[in-house]
Amino acid sequence: MQTALFIEQVLNGLQLGVMLFLMAAGLTLIFGVMGLINLAHGSLYMVGAFACATVAAATGSFWLGLAASLAAAAAAGAIIEILVIRRLYERDHLDQVLATFALILIFSEGTRWLFGSFPLYLDIPPLLRGTVPIPGGSRYQLYRLAIIGVGIAVAVGLFLLISKTRLGMRIRAGESDREMIGALGVDIRTLYTVVFALGAGLAGLAGALVGALQSVQVGMGEPVLILAFVVIVIGGIGSIKGALVGALLVGLVDTMGRFLLPQLFSLLMTPSQAGLVGGALASMLIYIVMAAILAVRPQGLFAARG
């Protein structure tokens, strides 16, 4: 039983990790190519979840909802890039932080305006309901396994996109020398919009996928955004590989910490105290890991710049 629980927690950690990767990949790509810190990335996650829940409720199909989430988040991303973000590339980080913080306020209140304060619910599609057996005699939710699968597929897809395609070549060129590729005739404005929309679409996809596990509500993107920041700080800002490693690390450390720390402390104290101390420490564990990694490597594990 203990092994089964352990495996289950590892899978939960992986699932959180791949979700964080979908968020962090967009953030780190946007920072790497455009040098922009985007706090509103969590809002795009929320947009994806709301689009999926709305379309799924209207049509009865989760899959249409999923497609809608990608489209809506990518479209929202492209629109804010053209209207707002574009003006921020040449500004300092303080302006970027403020403007994207303003976007969060607008998105959150705007969504509350449109959908009200009550959370929406999104059902797991029939195809992915049910459980599968895992070693140790227990069963695990099929949907969560599917999420892990989607995360791996996206990671592979992104890797192929960036290393094998023309768009990927331009993205890499944009990271190393944006003026030069502009001079070579690449339409850099469109490239930036495409990269931003790509990152936004990934965030929206993550929001929709997680929406079926939790409730869909305003502010759901903010905790994930902050975890994604921790991920890219650990992985090294601008590095997709760093985002993947960081995301899995954060997902596993957070989940396993919450699972194992109270048990560890129960060897030393009463169960209720152990739950308290272990729980409080577990909630801080990923930040402690981040601090430890930064103490050794201030630029993160796979720094792309500097």
Added chain:
Amino acid sequence: MTISRETAINVTLALVLLAMPFVALQLGKPFYVTLATRMAILGLAAVGLNLALGLGGLVSFGHAAFFGVGGYAAGILASHAFAGQPLNLGLFALPGTNQMLVVWSVAVLAGGLLAAAIGMISLRTSGVYFIMITLAFAQMTYYFAISWPAYGGEDGLSITIRNVVPAINTLIPINYFLVCYALLLTALLIFALIRGSRFGAALQASRQNELRVASIGIAPFRVRLVAFIISGMITALSGALYADLNRFVSPSMLSWHMSGELIIIVVLGGVGRLWGPVAGAMLFVVFEFVLGGLTERWQFFLGVALLAVVLFARGGLIGFLAGRMRHG
């Protein structure tokens, strides 16, 4: 001697803020006294942030941590004093207290220690890393406050009776306003002294050109760390005052929205300007009050206004009124 336009504006701001609660009482609107107190306290918090952000160029997105720690210092000490139980710190026990002077000292000390710990790690990095790391550490304190049930956890902690200062009855709103206002002026004086000192020059120089400062033989890290600690201390003090104003502390004081609001206040007022944070706090509280009265959705309009300020109007209120900052 001619008085610069900025000085004239600063004096006006100081007098307007001071006069506001007295006028409110004359008009029989005691609620506005609380509003003015809120302005003074948020202004104080922002003066702390302005030291790091304005002078040092350190975009800290985690000042809510210091604000909240100050608040919890006040709440925890007061709750222990009220319950008559000493605070057990493992090695020694600390009696609770309702004396603001003690509460402030503890808040400032706690804020300073936390700022030292966060600063030691986050100041090793710069730019966007610094923003994200300060945010992450503040979030860590937030989650800790939520998951630690001894002091209310998610529900927060009430302060049954406002703490006291010798010889002043702080339960009378106008007295409490004057206490906060006096502390605000003190912090502004400290800010002005630091800005004019050799240390302040080194701090501003390391914002402008880190390499040159290092080549002169000044370690920018140490200068920044000291500035960050003082900044955290001032913001923690304001947190203690804020807790006593509301007679309530909750994890929301530690949330990243709070950090964002503090940055907004500094930027609305004018980054690096002496009275910028106060101007920003006055503007912010008025905005919150007027729009909050008109519509539940005031944050939406705050977002739009903020976006417009960032994109089209830079320099904040003081910059708008007094012109660009003069580099003497």
